[in-house]
Amino acid sequence: DAGVIQSPRHEVTEMGQEVTLRCKPISGHDYLFWYRQTMMRGLELLIYFNNNVPIDDSGMPEDRFSAKMPNASFSTLKIQPSEPRDSAVYFCASSEAGSKETQYFGPGTRLLVL
């Protein structure tokens, strides 16, 4: 299995620009999670989906952040407009229904907003 795939691996953008992060979960996994990791705040859950439906988005910082999962094999996290404080590593993770708490993480997208 290829594991969770994220793209791009690195993104540098200017404040005000739109940023789209992409994730392909492990095939057959029913749950998909988006996390943000910073030195100050550690690893934070932003949102998670079950069978493509958003279940808990209480961790999404503000309206500038949005996430979609149009099908079982693809999800996006969009930031519009981006701000320097959004600079972080964004991880996508997936898990299967029979062991939903055991999450498998992707390699992350390192975002720098100038």
Add this chain to the structure above:
Amino acid sequence: GESVGLHLPTLSVQEGDNSIINCAYSNSASDYFIWYKQESGKGPQFIIDIRSNMDKRQGQRVTVLLNKTVKHLSLQIAATQPGDSAVYFCAENIYSSASKIIFGSGTRLSIRP
């Protein structure tokens, strides 16, 4: 409130010795705990888990101990190797929160040759 914390932010261990990484949690409703390892530039990697109806679980070179009385979790790594250098996170799942798990702040493990 929900919180998962770690006693030590860094731990330095001689290669070949055993490592013990500790974690405290505050929510008595937590019923599932997981240890993750994160190497530099990579995503967290699942190591081992334990449910609240157990007090010990062993894997390959790793053992997790759970003490519900004092809300304490530990990860023991036997015969620590250079490849064990990483940040280790404990995480807890509260059943009422469905699939949501809360990560601690992490402990960095460094190995002395």
